[in-house]
Amino acid sequence: MSNPIRNDAEKILKTLKRNEGKFVSIKEMAESSCLPRFNLYQSIGKLREWGYAIESEKGKGYCLNQTTDLLFSAEIKDGLKTKILGKEIHSYHTLKSTNLLAYKLAETGSAEGTLVISEKQTAGKGRMGRSWFSPSKTGLWMSLVLRPDIPPSKMPGLSICAGLALVQTVQKLFGLEAKIKWPNDCLIGERKFAGILMELSAEIDQVRFAVMGVGINANQKRMDFPSDIRKKTTSIRIELGEKVSRLELLKHFLVGFEKIYLGFVGKGLAGYRQEIKRRSSLLNRGVKVKFGDKSIIGTAVDIDDNGSLVVKTKTGVEAVAAGEVSLL
Amino acid sequence: MSNPIRNDAEKILKTLKRNEGKFVSIKEMAESSCLPRFNLYQSIGKLREWGYAIESEKGKGYCLNQTTDLLFSAEIKDGLKTKILGKEIHSYHTLKSTNLLAYKLAETGSAEGTLVISEKQTAGKGRMGRSWFSPSKTGLWMSLVLRPDIPPSKMPGLSICAGLALVQTVQKLFGLEAKIKWPNDCLIGERKFAGILMELSAEIDQVRFAVMGVGINANQKRMDFPSDIRKKTTSIRIELGEKVSRLELLKHFLVGFEKIYLGFVGKGLAGYRQEIKRRSSLLNRGVKVKFGDKSIIGTAVDIDDNGSLVVKTKTGVEAVAAGEVSLL
Numbered sequence: 001m002s003n004p005i006r007n008d009a010e011k012i013l014k015t016l017k018r019n020e021g022k023f024v025s026i027k028e029m030a031e032s033s034c035l036p037r038f039n040l041y042q043s044i045g046k047l048r049e050w051g052y053a054i055e056s057e058k059g060k061g062y063c064l065n066q067t068t069d070l071l072f073s074a075e076i077k078d079g080l081k082t083k084i085l086g087k088e089i090h091s092y093h094t095l096k097s098t099n100l101l102a103y104k105l106a107e108t109g110s111a112e113g114t115l116v117i118s119e120k121q122t123a124g125k126g127r128m129g130r131s132w133f134s135p136s137k138t139g140l141w142m143s144l145v146l147r148p149d150i151p152p153s154k155m156p157g158l159s160i161c162a163g164l165a166l167v168q169t170v171q172k173l174f175g176l177e178a179k180i181k182w183p184n185d186c187l188i189g190e191r192k193f194a195g196i197l198m199e200l201s202a203e204i205d206q207v208r209f210a211v212m213g214v215g216i217n218a219n220q221k222r223m224d225f226p227s228d229i230r231k232k233t234t235s236i237r238i239e240l241g242e243k244v245s246r247l248e249l250l251k252h253f254l255v256g257f258e259k260i261y262l263g264f265v266g267k268g269l270a271g272y273r274q275e276i277k278r279r280s281s282l283l284n285r286g287v288k289v290k291f292g293d294k295s296i297i298g299t300a301v302d303i304d305d306n307g308s309l310v311v312k313t314k315t316g317v318e319a320v321a322a323g324e325v326s327l328l
Numbered sequence: 329m330s331n332p333i334r335n336d337a338e339k340i341l342k343t344l345k346r347n348e349g350k351f352v353s354i355k356e357m358a359e360s361s362c363l364p365r366f367n368l369y370q371s372i373g374k375l376r377e378w379g380y381a382i383e384s385e386k387g388k389g390y391c392l393n394q395t396t397d398l399l400f401s402a403e404i405k406d407g408l409k410t411k412i413l414g415k416e417i418h419s420y421h422t423l424k425s426t427n428l429l430a431y432k433l434a435e436t437g438s439a440e441g442t443l444v445i446s447e448k449q450t451a452g453k454g455r456m457g458r459s460w461f462s463p464s465k466t467g468l469w470m471s472l473v474l475r476p477d478i479p480p481s482k483m484p485g486l487s488i489c490a491g492l493a494l495v496q497t498v499q500k501l502f503g504l505e506a507k508i509k510w511p512n513d514c515l516i517g518e519r520k521f522a523g524i525l526m527e528l529s530a531e532i533d534q535v536r537f538a539v540m541g542v543g544i545n546a547n548q549k550r551m552d553f554p555s556d557i558r559k560k561t562t563s564i565r566i567e568l569g570e571k572v573s574r575l576e577l578l579k580h581f582l583v584g585f586e587k588i589y590l591g592f593v594g595k596g597l598a599g600y601r602q603e604i605k606r607r608s609s610l611l612n613r614g615v616k617v618k619f620g621d622k623s624i625i626g627t628a629v630d631i632d633d634n635g636s637l638v639v640k641t642k643t644g645v646e647a648v649a650a651g652e653v654s655l656l
Contacts, residue, residue, distance in 0.1 A: 127531060149620065152480040153649055155532045183532065198532045203455060203525070204483045204511065205619060205650030291533060292477065321481055322533030 006093065008035055009043040009050075014074040016047075016054065016064035025061040069246050070137070071117050076250060084113035085144060085254045085261075092118040094136075097125045099199060099213040102143035106209040107201070114145040115254075124215065127184060127197055132215050133226060138235070140216040140246055140253075147209050148265045152202045155210065156322050157269040157307030158261070159184050159198045160276055162212055165257035166194055167279050173252055174240050179281035182300075182309045183322045187281050191234035193217045214253075218246050270305050277303055282325060287311060291323030300325075334421065336363055337371040337378075342402040344375075344382065344392035353389040397574050398465070399445050404578060412441035413472060413582045413589075420446040422464075425453045427527060427541040430471035434537040435529070442473040443582075452543065455512060455525055460543050461554060466563070468544040468574055468581075475537050476593045480530045483538065484650050485597040485635030486589070487512050487526045488604055490540055493585035494522055495607050501580055502568050507609035510628075510637045511650045515609050519562035521545045542581075546574050598633050605631055610653060615639060619651030628653075 011033040015024060029040055044062060048054055053066040067075070073089040080086055088111055095101055095118035102116040121134035121141045134141045148158065166186050167178035179187045186194035197213035217235035225233050236244050263271060277283055282300040289296050289311055298313035308319040339361040343352060357368055372390060376382055381394040395403070401417040408414055416439055423429055423446035430444040449462035449469045462469045476486065494514050495506035507515045514522035525541035545563035553561050564572050591599060605611055610628040617624050617639055626641035636647035 151620070151649055152483070152528070152530065155480070159532055199530070200480070200532075201527070201529050202480065203527055204487055292479070321479060 003092065005042065005046055006091075008033070008039045009046045010072055010074055010091075011035060012040065012043040013047060013052070013064075013072055016062065017067075017074055017078060020064050020067075023055075023057060023060040023063045029062065071119055071140075071246065071250070075247055076115070076117070080251050080254065082113070082254050082258045085258045086113060086115045087111065088114040090114070090116045092116075094118060094120045094122060095141075096123040097121055097213075098141055098143040099125050099197060099211050102145050102211045102213075103199060103201075106145045106147075106211055110145050112145060112147040115142060116145075117142040117250075125197055125213065126195060126215075132195065132197075133229065133233075134215060135220070135224060138217075138219040138224060140214065140218055140250055142215075142250070143211050143213045145209060146212055146261070148207055148261075150207055150265060151205045152200060152207055153321070154268075154306065155198055155200055155207065156183055157305075158210065158212070158264060159196050159322075160303070160307045161260045161264045161269070161272060162196045162198075162214060162257055163194075164272060164276050164279065165260050166196075166214070166216070166253055169249065169253045169256045170236065172256075173249060174236060174244065176236065176239055178279075180276060180279050181281045182303060182325060183307070188234055188236075188239045190232075190281075192232060193234050193236060193239070216249065216253075218249060219243050268305060269307055273303065273305065282309065282327075286328035288326050288328060289320050289323045290325075291320050296320070297328065331420065333370065333374055334419075336361070336367045337374050338400055338402055338419075339363060340368065340371040341375060341380070341392075341400055344380075344390065345395075345402055345406060348392050348395075351383075351385065351388040351391045357389065399447055399468075399574065399578070403575055404443070404445070408579050408582065410441070410582050410586045413586045414441060414443040415439065416442040418442070418444045420444075422446060422448045422450060423469075424451040425449055425541075426469055426471040427453050427525060427539050430473050430539045430541075431527060431529075434473040434475075434539055438473050440473060440475040443470060444473075445470040445578075453525055453541065454523060454543075460523065460525075461557065461561075462543060463548070463552060466545075466547040466552060468542065468546055468578055470543075470578070471539050471541045473537060474540055474589070476535055476589075478535055478593060479533045480528060480535055481634065481649070482596075483526055483528055483535065484511055485633075486538065486540070486592060487524050487650075488631070488635045489588045489592045489597070489600060490524045490526075490542060490585055491522075492600060492604050492607065493588050494524075494542070494544070494581055497577065497581045497584045498564065500584075501577060502564060502572060504564065504567055506607075508604060508607050509609045510631060510653060511635070516562055516564075516567045518560075518609075520560060521562050521564060521567070544577065544581075546577060547571050596633060597635055601631065601633065610637065610655075614656035616654050616656060617648050617651045618653075619648050624648070625656065 015032045051068045055063045071091050073091045098116040120136035124132035124134035126132040163180040163186050170176050170178045181187050184196045185192050194216040200210045201208045219237045220235040287300045298311040301312045302310035308321050310319045343360045379396045383391045399419050401419045426444040448464035452460035452462035454460040491508040498504050498506045509515050512524045513520050522544040528538040529536045547565045548563040615628045626639040629640045630638035636649050638647045
């Protein structure tokens with residue numbers, strides 16, 4: 001899992017970013033990074049290969065001229081205004097699945113807020129063992145280690161809080177009207193652009209840790225999506241008509257979610273319910289909800305304080321904690 | 329974790345048990361166990377050391393004369409009438425914690441029903457990070473890997489089902505009136521003799537696996553317990569006045585629990601509710617229930633279909649999914 005070249009490059013990048021637009025001598029870089037010269041040259045080569053514009057001049061050293069939108073820890077931490085989330089970052093070029101690694105990190109004691117992020121996932125996970133299409137450098141594929149002091153029964157509410165933070169962020173940054181599709185998707189129009197996969201380890205009345213996977217289609221073009229999901233899927237770029245900064249989106253999401261997360265853990269879902277309902281794609285619509293081997297048909301009328309979807313059926317009213325919804 | 333001497337001994341034990349009371353030649357043992365002679369002699373030595381009465385006679389071989397109450401896989405499987413539970417057994421002389429190993433096995437794909445059992449735990453786990461006193465060869469310290477197709481919110485019910493199976497087994501085998509202390513203890517009189525520690529890995533609406541730890545004080549004497557827990561703790565031996573067969577208790581519990589488990593996963597808790605209520609130590613008594621940073625005081629009036637304890641307080645009726653109960 002460790003990645004020495006990337007780790008070295010992170011150190012050099014940090015120094016170059018701190019001196020953005022100015023030349024930094026080889027000596028200075030070697031001192032601040034504690035890296036031997038060979039690794040230093042190798043790291044600069046790698047950063048250039050990855051897309052960083054690094055000028056060099058004999059006798060003056062190296063100068064970073066222009067930032068990119070790559071998901072390096074140094075880039076994410078730069079100006080990140082959170083208290084907990086993203087204080088520890090594990091960033092990768094390629095991972096099987098950010099949830100998989102975050103789960104392992106959580107098991108071995110990683111702090112609350114630890115962020116695992118990768119430019120690409122080769123086996124991105126969706127809900128119920130499904131896969132999540134995670135191509136390189138176009139989306140945000142990330143997982144957060146959370147340690148909320150709540151029982152497992154409250155977890156559906158947390159998943160919805162993440163959706164709320166995300167649609168609010170997308171609205172604020174890009175002016176796009178995004179919706180929460182209970183329990184774990186985010187839509188623009190009727191198309192999915194993001195999903196949340198919550199995994200947890202718990203005792204019966206106490207979550208030990210949760211791993212919250214968030215996948216956001218940021219910069220895919222229509223033809224980037226495999227044909228079988230193209231109709232139901234979209235990206236922020238497609239909807240907005242231009243590329244967006246993934247780093248900006250990520251940082252704003254982390255700040256927005258942190259606020260809601262702390263409120264939710266402290267006081268529950270009630271304070272967010274009206275906003276969640278306002279941004280729900282299902283309310284007052286005919287739905288079929290599958291859960292376990294059961295399914296019900298009716299009208300989605302509410303999302304309650306547990307985060308359950310309340311469905312009015314012919315025979316009464318039923319609150320469902322989580323399931324698969326299709327519109328009628 | 330692997331234990332080659334114990335594994336070899338298991339093979340020899342199996343052959344000797346199959347021929348109980350009869351002599352088995354060295355040649356036959358070597359053939360049926362596929363072990364070299366050195367390992368064979370070593371295994372017999374170990375089995376004797378562990379307490380097996382194995383007679384030997386020149387030219388005739390070895391003969392197992394008398395069974396013991398040791399928790400070897402071969403002993404547990406002998407006559408075990410289950411369909412799922414204990415089909416795969418990992419038995420140990422010493423483990424840190426059976427739950428810890430079972431959780432690892434579950435994560436790496438071990439089948440439903442896999443049993444981990446140890447004569448002794450050096451770091452036995454109780455609920456909420458507490459420890460569980462697990463001395464050698466006096467109790468049953470075990471964990472089962474379960475893969476129930478239920479949401480995490482139903483897990484408290486499963487914990488109670490395990491308690492029900494255990495108190496029924498103790499009643500049937502030893503005629504002792506045992507009670508379920510919601511949510512996860514079993515009592516004789518007001519003293520605890522067993523506890524259940526349920527751990528789970530899940531998505532928000534689907535348990536991936538559960539590890540059900542069961543600790544049963546079978547053959548401890550009063551003075552075996554540390555003084556700080558002596559007053560609140562008991563064993564079956566103390567209550568019955570004689571040593572019991574741990575193997576018999578284990579096998580009957582596995583059969584009893586399997587039946588309830590399959591019923592619960594298929595049809596829920598409703599069918600067991602009356603029996604659970606009848607065997608509950610809390611109903612119609614004044615209780616204080618702590619859950620999270622909240623606590624309520626009232627009378628325990630019901631256990632509902634979710635396995636929640638229903639408490640009638642001054643201001644109304646509240647159902648608690650899991651918590652810490654003390655009697656008023």
